[in-house]
Amino acid sequence: xxxxxxxxxxLVKVPLTASDKQGIITELVEVLAKAKGYSxxxxxxxxxxxxxxxxxxxxxxxxxxxxxxxKTNVVKQVSMVVGISRFPVEFDSPDGQKxxxxxxxxxxxxxxxxxxxxxxxxARTCTSNVFRRMLEGAKDKDEVIRLFQE
Amino acid sequence: MGVPxxxxxxxxxxxxxxxxxAMYGIKLAVEHEAKLTAVYVVNTKALSELVKAGIFVAIERxxxxxxxxxxxxxxxxxxxxxxxTKQLEIESVKLEGAIxxxxxxxxxxRNSDLLVLGGITDIRSRREELSSETDRMMRTSPxxxxxxxxxxxxxxxxxx
Numbered sequence: 246x247x248x249x250x251x252x253x254x255x256l257v258k259v260p261l262t263a264s265d266k267q268g269i270i271t272e273l274v275e276v277l278a279k280a281k282g283y284s285x286x287x288x289x290x291x292x293x294x295x296x297x298x299x300x301x302x303x304x305x306x307x308x309x310x311x312x313x314x315x316k317t318n319v320v321k322q323v324s325m326v327v328g329i330s331r332f333p334v335e336f337d338s339p340d341g342q343k344x345x346x347x348x349x350x351x352x353x354x355x356x357x358x359x360x361x362x363x364x365x366x367x368a369r370t371c372t373s374n375v376f377r378r379m380l381e382g383a384k385d386k387d388e389v390i391r392l393f394q395e
Numbered sequence: 396m397g398v399p400x401x402x403x404x405x406x407x408x409x410x411x412x413x414x415x416x417a418m419y420g421i422k423l424a425v426e427h428e429a430k431l432t433a434v435y436v437v438n439t440k441a442l443s444e445l446v447k448a449g450i451f452v453a454i455e456r457x458x459x460x461x462x463x464x465x466x467x468x469x470x471x472x473x474x475x476x477x478x479x480t481k482q483l484e485i486e487s488v489k490l491e492g493a494i495x496x497x498x499x500x501x502x503x504x505r506n507s508d509l510l511v512l513g514g515i516t517d518i519r520s521r522r523e524e525l526s527s528e529t530d531r532m533m534r535t536s537p538x539x540x541x542x543x544x545x546x547x548x549x550x551x552x553x554x555x
Contacts, residue, residue, distance in 0.1 A: 357462035358408055358410075362528070368445065
């Protein structure tokens with residue numbers, strides 16, 4: 246599985262409006278819950294799973310990128326939300342840089358292989374400084390989709 | 396190495412398309428009276444990359460590695476059961492490493508006649524074009540490759 250397999254315009258938000266780590270994660274989960282019609286209980290379960298994972302160590306990976314992720318059986322297949330913030334948000338990244346590009350990845354426990362492949366695909370996609378700059382500068386979700394498809 | 400096929404290998408990754416490929420592999424092996432080997436590769440290279448990139452913490456890597464091992468066992472068992480419905484006994488192989496690298500090595504060592512793969516992704520991005528493991532396996536395989544498209548009929552046949 247690669248990033249383009251799960252990239253969905255309904256699961257892209259530009260700009261994100263939250264200004265702290267928990268707010269960003271909550272906003273990303275909200276995008277998924279709204280797009281997929283999940284109940285408030287399912288929303289809570291997804292959020293709890295992501296925050297539990299975050300408690301093990303930050304998913305801010307440096308270079309302005311964070312990839313909050315978790316296993317949860319609320320989702321039936323691997324799901325990804327992409328969010329771009331206009332302003333850098335503190336995400337406790339190892340390089341000390343604040344983050345503007347966020348990928349929320351949720352997967353059922355039965356999809357370990359696809360989950361791992363997707364995370365690796367995101368990591369590969371974001372290795373280019375130029376690409377990251379372009380993503381940070383994306384004006385709307387259409388531009389985000391276009392950048393990934395180029 | 397050649398036709399008729401005597402040593403067929405099917406690659407499994409747990410996806411629906413790889414299961415379709417397994418069903419084709421079973422039918423081909425029966426038709427050609429060939430040996431069929433189902434292979435699942437636990438992608439430990441990807442796990443290592445995720446730790447290196449700071450996406451996984453060590454405890455998480457260990458947990459996912461266990462999940463992937465369990466996935467491998469489950470899918471290999473399932474394909475063996477499917478083969479048994481056609482009175483075919485298969486060999487199941489579980490490997491670890493970078494998928495296209497260990498698959499190429501296995502195919503060379505066995506001098507296999509045919510590799511059967513599930514769907515190849517459409518080329519939707521130059522950036523991602525070469526990163527799909529299935530695509531890379533197809534490009535680097537030392538033997539002929541059969542790419543199986545989605546096919547509801549074969550699922551119906553095996554479910555009957």
